[in-house]
Amino acid sequence: MLPTDLLIHRQNGEEIIPKRLKLDKMTLELAVELIDCFREAVGMTQGVLERQLLELEGDTTDYKVKRGLAYILKSSFCTFEVVSPLEPQMLRERVFALSAKSVSSPQSTQATLSKIADELSHEFEREVLPQQVHDGLYADLNENKILIAFDAPSPEDLLHRYNLSQVQGVFYRASQLSLNAHRNVPGEYKLLFRYLKLFQLMAYIEGDADHGFTITIDGPTSLFNPSTRYGLAIAKMIPALLHVTRWSLSSILQTRDFYTNSWKTGRFTLNSECGLVSHYPPGKPYDSMLEASFADKWDSLKSDWVLEREVDLVPIPGSVMIPDFRLVHPDGRTFLLEIVGYWRPEYLQKKFSQVRRAERDDLILAISERLNLEKAGVKLNDVPARIIWFKDKLLPKAVLAALE
Template sequence: MLPSDLLMHRLNGETVIPKRLKLDDPHQAIATELITIFESCKGQPQSELDRQLQELEGDTPDYRVKRGLAHILKSSFSTFEIISPLEPQELRRRVFELSAQVIPSQQATSETLEKLAEKLTQELNREVIPSQIKQGLYADLMENQILTQFDTPTTEDLIHRYNLSQVQGIFYRASHMTLNVHRNDPGEYKLLFRYLKLFQLMSYIEGDVDYGFTITVDGATSLFGTSTRYGLAIAKLLPALLHVTKWSLQATLVEKDTYSKQKRKGLFTLDSECGLVSHYPVGKMYDSALEASFAEKWADLKTEWKLEREVDLIPIPGSVMIPDFRLVHPDGRSYLLEIVGYWRPEYLRKKFSQVRQANCENLILAISERLNLEKAGVKVSDTPALTVWFKDKLLPKSVLQVIPSES
């Protein structure tokens, strides 16, 4: 996404309209020039890349567009690494210790680098030359980090990502958002709700699979004053929403007037005909490393129980509950698994309230022993679900042990 200083929009009354680039020849030419610079700078320090970008930018009036496109290329398609024989901080210590033993001079510097190069060659069991030490001394500075990999996008992909980032930036200042998703494929709902959960967005959901859902999300300014941290989470949801076939949203924004510095209300609307393109994958995803680890361990387990990622939505008043996994046995038995890991007290209260309202007889709750349920005001004994406790990692065998034997 783009930083606030590279976001551009205009106002039509209270409606905010973000800057979007056309897929025309002039803009594709700019994108091509930028991509070419990044390709030519592979293996070069970031300072050289920045020099060439500054040269391209010059004093042209579209400098903010060029900076925005370059920012996306840096943050989304480039890999910068610290190239040094040792960690730069340790390398500096070693060089300074040797340098302190001699009188400073050009010859002494060369001898110091040669001496340390010989030592490091023996220690690391590979050749280290003085120039590598000299280059690595301050390799941890951003301008000295090396562009080691560049995943070249097409000009269309770059412009699509820029347009999406401009729209995402609108949500940095969102105080409230109402999202309507209309009669879509159930799999699209599941993907959207999983992203809501992944980004820890506090939402109120009404509706059902047959008629669609209305999702209300409180935004950054309503919860945390002027902080944009929560607004970033809302912005990250947009690429997931683009995978839903039919939807519309309206967001209320808190803007600060450039001249009076007074806060004012802004509005932003968007729907499924917006033409934005998502870069999020449609395939399976995990809400946490804990879930991914559990699925990986299950794959190595010899059991008749099959672990499924796609599960049904459990309707509850004002929301839906999406368990993490389904366990299916060849004899037809089926259990839903919800992993409750490391969350805030308010989330725990909401989660266990959902479990009680769902009243699902075949639900298994896997609960971390690290959670302070008492502080959150949660009583597991009041929860109508099978329960399994875990410490750092959830083991598949522990889950299977709580399943009742077939009667």
Template sequence: MLPSNLLVHRQNGESVAPKHLPLDARHRDLALASIACFQAAVGNTQAALDAQLLDLEGDSPDYRLRRGLAHLLKNSFATFEVVSPLEPLLLRERVFAAAAERLPSRDRRDRTLEELSHALSRELGREVLPADIATGLYADLQANRILTQFDAPTPEGLLQRYNLAQVQGIFYRATHVAIDVHRNDPGEYKLLFRYLKLFQLMAYIEGDADCGFTIAIDGPASLFKASTRYGLSLAKLIPALLHVTRWSLKAELNRRNPFDGTRRQGYFQLDSDCSLTSHYPPGKPFDSLLEESFAKRWAKMKTPWQLEREVDLVPIPGSVMIPDFRLVHPDGRSFLLEIVGYWRLEYLRRKFAKVRRANIPNLVLAISERLNLEKAEINTAQLPARVVWFKDKLAPKAVLEAIASDRS
């Protein structure tokens, strides 16, 4: 994403419009020039790269655009590393200790580096040249980090990333965000809700899979103390939202007037017809190796029960529950399967609280025996679900036995 000083937003009344670059020849050339600058700098220091970027920027009036492209390339596509024969702090201690034993002179300095290079070569089992010591001495300074790898995007990809970052920056100062997620594929809901949880956003969810969901999210400017980290987390949700087919969003903003410093209300709207592109990968086939292993073992079973993944969304007041699998029989019977294999006290309490509130009569809970449920003060006998226990791997046979028997 972009820092606030590289955001370009226009206020039209109470509506806020972020800068949007067209994918035309001029902007492609700008992006290509920035990418080429990074490609030529591989193996050089960050200071050398910054000098090249400054030359590329020149006295152009669109310097913020050029700096924005460089910022995205530096933070999303480039890898900078500290290159030194030893940790720079340890290396400085060795060099300074050796130098303190001699009177200062250029000849003495060269001799010190020569002697230390031999000592380090023997110690590390590889050749260490005096030049390696000289360059590694302050290699931990940001300016001296080496650009070791650059995964060059296409010019179009960089411009799309820039347009997305401009939109994300709007949410740094949001007070409230309302998202209407219309009827979509259940897997898209799952991905979106997973990111909501990942970014720890304060959200209230209403709706169901047939009609869609309304998600109300508190923004960073609504908190007692504005949180930069929370604002960044909210901004990170936007690329995830782009994976949903049909949606609309409205944000209320608390913006600062650049002329007198006063605060004023602003609004921003966006929907699925926007031209933005997400750089997040689509949802993973499975959330865990445990789920993947169970699905593979189920596929080898000779049973009429079909295993489907994440197709049911169970609305709960203020939230939603998405079981891991659904088991469907040709005669119309079906069960939902939720695998609980993670140990964290608060996670377990929230998980089982959802189970109680959902009160799903055809729910099967597969629970790891390694979980300390007594410490979490959870009594599985009070859960409205069939319970299957497992150790390292969940056996499909145990699940089949659970759905074939009456719940006690």
């Protein structure tokens, strides 16, 4: 994402409009030029790269766009490392301690470097040259780090990332966000809910799979002093949202007036027709090898019961539960299957709390015998679900027995 000083937004009334680049000939040529600049800088220091970028920037009025594109390339596609035969901090301690004993001059500097080189040669039992001491002194400064690898994106991908970053920057000062995830494939919901949890967003969820969900997220300025820390977490969630097929959101923002330096309210809306492209990977087919193995074994089983993956969502107050599988019989019977093989106490407590609050009589829990439920504070006497115990692998025959 872009830092605040590289964001380009304009305001029309209360509406915030972020800068978005068209993927036309001019912008694609600019992207190619920047990518080539980074590609040619591999093996050079970051300081050299920065100077080349300044030359490319020139005195043009679109310098902020160029800096934004360069920032994305540098932060997302580059690997910089300290390249020095000697540890820089150790060198500085020894050089500074020795140089403090003499008056600063070119002669004394050279004498100091030579003495340190001789001492290190003796200690390491290999030749250390004065020039190596000189070059290693500040090798760990950012400007002296070496660009050792550049995973060049395509020009289109760079522009897509820039446009997404500008939109993400809108949410740095969000005070509230309301998201409507319309009726979608349930697996898309699960991916979204995972990212909400990953970025520790305080969300209240209402709705169901048939009609969709409304997710209300409190922003940073609704709870604390104006800060971008929580807003960054909201911004990081946006690329995950792009994997959901149908959605819309509205947000209330706190922006600072350029002339009066006072805070004022802004608004921003976005929907699934926005044309933004996510760089987050789509959700995995299965959460674990355990689930994948069970599904593979079920496919080879001759049964009238059809196994479906994450196609049902169970709404519970303020949240939602997405069982791993649904089992459907031709006669109309259906059951939900949740595999509990993860051991963390917090996860187990939350999972069984969800099961109790869901109050479903069509739920089957497959629980690993390796889990220490007692230590996690989980009791099964009041769990409204059928329970199957398994050891290393969940066998389809055990689930069939519970179904029948």
